[in-house]
Amino acid sequence: MRPFTVLTTLCGLFLSSSTLVCADSTLSSSPVALPRDFKPPQAFKNTNLVRNTNLEKSYLRETINVVVENVDKEAQSDYYLALPSDLYAKVGVLEVRDKSAPEKGRLDVQATEIDSSRDLQYFIVHFSEPLKPSSQITLGISYSVLNSFSPRPAAVKQMDRQYLTYSFSAYAPSAYTTVTQKTKLKFPSTNVPDYTTTDLKSGADPERLGTSYTYGPYETTKVAPGSNYPITVRYEFTKPVITASLLERDLEVSHWGGNLATEERYWLRNNGSELLDHFSRVEWTLSSYQQLPSSSIRELKYALKPGSVDPYFIDDIGNVSTSRYRPGKVPSRDASLELRPRFPIFGGWNYSFRIGWNNDLSAFLRRAVDSSDSYVLKVPFIEGPKVTEGIQYEKVVVRVILPEGARNVRWETLEKVSSNGLPSASQIQADVSDHKTFMDTLGRTALTLTVDGLTDEARDSQLVVTYEYSLWDGLRKPVTITAGLLAVFVAAWVVGNLDVSIKKR
Amino acid sequence: MAESPLNVLLKGNTGRNTRGLLRIIILGTIAAAAVSSRLFSVIRFESIIHEFDPWFNFRATKYLVQHGFYSFWDWFDDRTWHPLGRVTGGTLYPGLMVTSGVIYHILRFLTIPVDIRNICVLLAPGFSGLTALAMYFLTCEMSTSPSAGLLAAAFMGIVPGYISRSVAGSYDNEAIAIFLLVFTFFLWIKAVKNGSIMWGALTALFYGYMVSAWGGYVFITNLIPLHVFVLLCMGRYSSRIYISYTTWYALGTLASMQIPFVGFLPIRNSDHMSALGIFGLLQLVAFADFVRGFIPGKHFQRLLTTMIIVVFGAAFVGLVVLTVSGVIAPWSGRFYSLWDTGYAKIHIPIIASVSEHQPTAWPAFFFDLNFLIWLFPAGVYMCFRDLKDEHVFVIIYSVLASYFAGVMVRLMLTLTPIVCVAAALALSTILDTYVLATPGPNPKAKVVEDTSSEPLRSARKPDVGITSYLSKLVVTSSVVIYLLLFVAHCTWVTSNAYSSPSVVLASRMPDGSQHIIDDYREAYYWLRQNTPHNAKVMSWWDYGYQIGGMADRPTLVDNNTWNNTHIATVGKAMSSREEVSYPILRQHDVDYVLVVFGGLLGYSGDDINKFLWMVRIAEGIWPDEVKERDFFTARGEYRVDDQATPTMRNSLMYKMSYYNYHTMFQGGQAVDRVRGAKLPAEGPQLSTLEEAFTSENWIIRIYKVKDLDNLNRDHGNAVAFDRGHKRKRATKKKGPRVLRTE
DSSP: OOHHHHHHHHHGGGOOOOOEEESOOOSOOSOBOOOTTOOOOOOEEEEEEEEEEEOSSSSEEEEEEEEEEEOSSSOEEEEEEEEEHHHHHHEEEEEEEETTOGGGOBOEEEEBOOOTTOSEEEEEEEEEEEEOTTOEEEEEEEEEETTOOEESSSEEOTTSOOEEEEEEESSOOOSSEEEEEEEEEEOSSSOOOEEOOOOSSSSOSSEEETTEEEEEEEEOSSSOTTOOOEEEEEEEOOSOOEEEEEEEEEEEEETTTTEEEEEEEEEEEEOSOEESSOOOHHHHHHHHHTTOOOSSBOOEEEEEOTTOEEEEEEETTEEOTTOEEEOOOSSSOOEEEEEOOSSOBOBTOEEEEEEEEEEEGGGTEEEOSSOTTEEEEEEESOOOOOOTTOEEEEEEEEEEEEEETOEEEEEEEOOOSSOOSSOOGGGSEEEEEEEOOSSOSSOEEEEEEEEEEEEGGGGGOEEEEEEEOOHHHHHHHHHHHHHHHHHHHHHHHHHHHOOOOSSOO | OOOOHHHHHHSHHHHHHHHHHHHHHHHHHHHHHHHHTTOHHHHHTOSOOOSSHHHHHHHHHHHHHHHOHHHHHTOOBTTSTTTTOBOGGGSSOTHHHHHHHHHHHHHHHTTOOOOHHHHHHHHHHHHHHHHHHHHHHHHHHHOSOHHHHHHHHHHHHHOHHHHTTTSTTOOSTHHHHHHHHHHHHHHHHHHHHHTOHHHHHHHHHHHHHHHHHOTTHHHHHHHHHHHHHHHHHTTOOOHHHHHHHHHHHHHHHHHHTTSTTTTTHHHHBGGGHHHHHHHHHHHHHHHHHHHHTTSOHHHHHHHHHHHHHHHHHHHHHHHHHHHHHTSSBOOOHHHHHHHOTTHHHHHOHHHHTSGGGSOOOHHHHHHHHTTHHHHHHHHHHHHHHTOOHHHHHHHHHHHHHHHHHHHOGGGHHHHHHHHHHHHHHHHHHHHIIIIIOOOTTOHHHHHHHHHHOSGGGGGGOOOSSTTSHHHHHHHHHHHHHHHHHHHHHHHHHHHHTSOOOSSSEEEEOTTSOEEEEOHHHHHHHHHHHHSOTTOEEEOOGGGHHHIIIIIOOOBSOOTTOOOHHHHHHHHHHHHSOHHHHHHHHHHTTEEEEEEEOOTTTTOSSSHHHHHHHHHHHHHHHOTTTOOGGGGSOTTSOOOOSTTSOHHHHHSHHHHHHHTTGGGGGTTSOOEETTTTEEOOSSOOOOSSEEEEEEOTTSSEEEEEEOOOOTTOOOHHHHHHHHTTOOHHHHHHHHOOTHHHHO
């Protein structure tokens, strides 16, 4: 039917289909269904629980260190980690480690299906080896929660300060009885106009020390697990609450060009206080002249790897002329891309844009030692602007476009002793598809990784992709194009030699 | 003579091949020059669609690419002309969009991922390369000299008169239409010369394409019949003309009727009647020619005279009757404005308000055509010397296009091709005369002359006159200098006058670096991101297409200007008091009002400067409510400072332009840099609108229309209450009764 399709089939004689193999997919990523009115067996006791709540960023970052004791008669390996329903849905990256053996990496955590009849929802933590009766383990649980703060007042004047509120329970949510617990709050500044005081313990509660407030310690042996004692704090937050409702990131590998092209598409929103009146240019000009702090996004600084070239910053209607690029020095200093949106983004405003740049591929790609056709690509999982207030990504889609004909694609994320900001591999949806562009005949192999609820803590995380790519794969395109052009010339020659005149010669 | 390798290349069969190759290379270079000289704006700014109309074409192209051809054909656009909507698919010339759509799909088929925007931006330069080629073919038909065609192609490639409409980003109908125009004329000349059905049919085919692409096709529709008519009057009837014209007319008319926007116009509109009339006339002439073979001369004369009178009279009466009875539409208003330059200003202010519809200033001819304009008459004269059928065509075209170009600035575009043809004819004749046609100073011939004819001894010194090397040198070098000047001029004009996207303004920072003023896109993108998808935006019609394209919001009026009353409504809302405007805004569901204000930056193309046209257009519909006189002071001045008339100061446009402007000056006196006026210390008060967004340099100001007051007060009272005025004082303050009596 179409000459090109025919060509495609002709040239695609030596093909093999690409397959995806995930590095470690021992656990299924789908949540487990629990029976109705499920109560976790009271096999454990939390001897001591310390919760650190960090409110310095635009998302909530909590670390719970808990000493767990097995009070059952048998060895136990499943610990139920409880979270209130509203929090559960918004939890970003959750990570549980054995504090006594952090080098072993994170423990397996399984999500359960949300049951709206319960107040608490559960994650199931699988210990690496069953905990013997009456022995203890110290768990380090850390997670980030997106969109957990709400601005109050919800709308302020342009020059006014912005305040956020955060509500939580004085008792850390738990499926088990907790003996002692306390909660440490870390605020971005000392300006905390409103906070709940309690009489749960003797003396002032909370205890205030600079920007950190401590609730507790409480003796909670008699408090039923899952009890709620609401606490609300309201604090000044002068920074914008930057939320990317979607980030699409494309990494395109070109062996011929020796180039790694990156393009990122952002759908940004500022979740801070909205403007009570409308935007006033006069006030904005004055405040930027005096360089007053503002809860609007004025500029985003994006640090690029040294040696990044050809950066661009465009949106739906063309180049954003207000950006600036400072190239870095090649081995060491990062380049800086200063993105200034067309207009300051106040609370409730949106801004979508795309940026992109090129890198030399040799810094990211290695040929595998053992075989000549196998390649290893190591790239950052996400990069994103570097801002002190942090960025929350509601959904991130990373697409690694490998050269045409790449197959046996495997991927993994690199683990470190501390958190890399990414969920475990089982929580990342992976998918391999074809991506046709630039005169491809087969289409390039594209690995798509989808993650929900990420924060900019994942900035330094690394993604490693290995694939096989032979010499013939590299030659396919030049051969195809040559054959195509030759066919066109031959056809032109044949048509030119046809005699179509109706005159007799 | 020794056979030098150069001679081998230049003589004989190889020589022909060499010259052919050389010609192809030259044409390729010309096309490349034509394309690249149009890329100033892409290099200087970015790949962006320019100005106003191209934004609509771009939006329509995106629609075509997204939704496919058939839904494009039936496209009813409810996001313009709110609440009326526009039957877009039936009221546009689809040629441009379909062309880009086809290119897009071909590239997609070859899996080359090109953004549709880049296709649209680069379509005009690409087609101008083709125009240069078409020009080569056309001129080659006019002249036997091989240089004429190449010169014409080079002229066409870089002449500013054409570049003005075809720089990269200027994605308008003219982008492809001029190529089609030139190529159709080439095919027509070819058809007339050969009397061939094939060329006639090809002419019709490209004529059909032209009809689908540009409203200017009427020019072809009238020029070809006129050519035939003049040929008939010159007694040059031949079967060639009969064959080519009838083929073209029959097929071309059918082709043109396929375009919904044209439809039955070719048989019902006066603009097209001449083509039909000539078609009939040609049949009669052919019949007469046929009859002449059978009847003796004297009888034939008489028969012919009577027949012509009777048929012509009958046809004319029929035409008048049909016109009066309304079957055939009379001449359109735009057509009248071609003959009477004052017509539009009185009857159709919308047409007159467009700057490109103004009569051309004389310097513009030199600006757009440079030295071609004085070679042009010489070229036309050359055509008279060698008056073949095709030369008649050039003469008619020149006369008509010269007139039209004098009437409207934009019609300079139709003049440009024929100027290039004529100038190339003239220049090639000069060059051929001086450089090539030199039988005199051939040394061999001179010897023969010397021996054979004694009386010519006086001519022994042949180094005078046109054959001398000196005169050759002088003429050639002056021509070269003129050509170089022409190239320099074209580049300068293109770079300075025609390469501004007008969406983006360039200025210089104190350190000399380029600073881009991007207020339009700032505001449009703000609208696009931070207003509901269905928020209606009211603005003057100039910005309608841009709002539709960049902000993607419904507009009340746009550059299509099909409904004068609707535009006048907007004009009335802009030029009336708030109490009058607010109900209009509410009735039209307006959420945001957008005005362009250049006072801070000194940007002169702003709404206050266009304001009088709004007033005039509104006055055309509501002469009792809006009066142009009220906006001028007693001394007849148009002022915005504290001398401004109360009507002016209370008009919505004035208020929206200057609202809060004085606060920018921090106690100093506010100055309007466009009109050089010092503004009153107290700025205007707005009660029914609130400022929603102002761009960085204040060029775009967007206002939100307030909802009805919660307490059912009127907005004036509500605002006064919020300011802390007592009701009584507020009413007192509100009542400068002078306002109403005036």
